[in-house]
Amino acid sequence: MITRRTALSLLSLPLLPAQALAETSPPAQAGAPPPLAMVMNSGEATVSVIDMTSKQVINTLPMLREPSHWALTPDRKKLYVSDASGNALFIFDPLTAAPLGHIRIADPYQLAYTPDQKYLVVNALRLDYVDVYDSTTLQLVKRFKSGKFPSHLDFSPDSRFSFHSMQKSNTLVCLDLASMTERWSVPIGKTPAGVLWHNGKLLVCIMGENGIVEADPLTGQITRRQATGEGAHNIFLSPGGSTLYVSNRVGSTLSALDPLSLEVKRDYRIPGGPDDIGIAPDGKIWIALRFNEAVAVLDPLTGAFDTIPVGRSPHGIFLNTEMQKPGELTAERL
Known part of the structure; x- marks a missing residue:
């Protein structure tokens, strides 16, 4: 999940489908720590640590109530795992x-650093807040109350604007982080979730309408629609930008989309409610199965996958192999 501001506008011809689906990260470096996956089990307040080589859980770390998502500090020294109901950020060494x-x-559900690393922005889903913190001191700078159930978020590449899906308000909200004001709030569809800045537009998953919409970041107006699958929940950009992946949580499929046309090139049937994902250096896709107490490891070329038992309601997933990559590491750009 890497390089939040990949310059997709500079992409020339897209890779051929087989190449796109097989795209991998740089090989592991000599002396690198063992590859580990950290899985946030929202239903039992634990984090499962998986040895990615053996595909075995080697540790189970206690949390308070409800771990969900993660953010890596700009200096790469700390991994924050949000515990929303526990009102806490747990801190881990991202390598070990x-x-x-x-x-x-307060209620950290979804969180991310602005591209300029000035702010840590937190969606407090239970409390209906969007909180903006100073990234260095973690002092609260501004609290917005812009809708109900703020869920996912992303930023403009210049860090001026943040965009938030409000699941119970059915709106998309834009905040101006320079003036600390709400810029606009528009209806975007029934139960919006994942948000991604892509090619100068916003892509938003609409769970209640089984697909994604493309929206103008200046106005929030919808410019394109694409059906993916039932309960389209979150959207991710692969390394190098060759593929967009949409996890259709209710329909239990993962859709691979062309990053320019947004057309669905392939659907993978993965029972158990696919949620967040990570992509390993070998190209395998690690998928938290929200309703199946497991993680799937998918080969995108063959469609075959293995499953690894974890805790209840696995949600976010972090692969320490991301640390091999240059630039800013984020949960939406793999």
């Missing part, structure tokens, strides 16, 4: 998964 304590913060 060693626990480093936790700090108190």
Whole structure:
């Protein structure tokens, strides 16, 4: 999940479908720590640590109530795992998964750093807040109350604007982080979720309408629609930008989309409610199965996958192999 501001506008011809689906990250470096996956089990307040080579859970780390998502600090020294109902950010060594304590913060559900690393922006889903924190001190700078159930978020490449899906308000909200004001709030569809800045537009998953919409970031107006699958929940950009993946949580499929046309090139049937994903250096896709107490490891060329038992309601997933990559690491750009 990497390089939040990949310059997709500079893409020339897209890769051929087989090449796109087989795209991999750089090979592991000599002396690198063992490859680990950290899975946030929202239903039982634990994080499962998986040895990616053996595909075995090697540790189960306790949380408070409801771990969900992650953010890597700009210096790459700490991995924050949000515990929304526990009102805490748990801190881990991103290479070894060693626990480093936790700090108190109000209802952190989804969170991300602005591309300029000035702010940490947190969607407090339960409390209906969007909180903007100073990234260095973690002092609250501004609290917005812009809708119900703020879910997912992303930013403009210049860090001026943040965009938030409001699941119970059925709206998409734009915040101006320079003036600390709400810029606009528009109806976007029934139960919006994942948000991704892509090619100068916004892509938003609409769970209640089984697909994604493309929206103008200046106005929020919808410019394109694409059906993917039932309960389209989150959207991810692969390394190098050759493929967009949409996890259709209710329909239990993962859709691979062309990044320019947005057409669905392939659907993978993965029972158990695919949610967040990570892509390993070998090209395999690691998928949290929200309703199946497991993680799937998918070969995108063959469609075959293995499953690894974890805790209840696995949600977010972090692969420490991301640390091999240059630039900013984020949960939406793999």
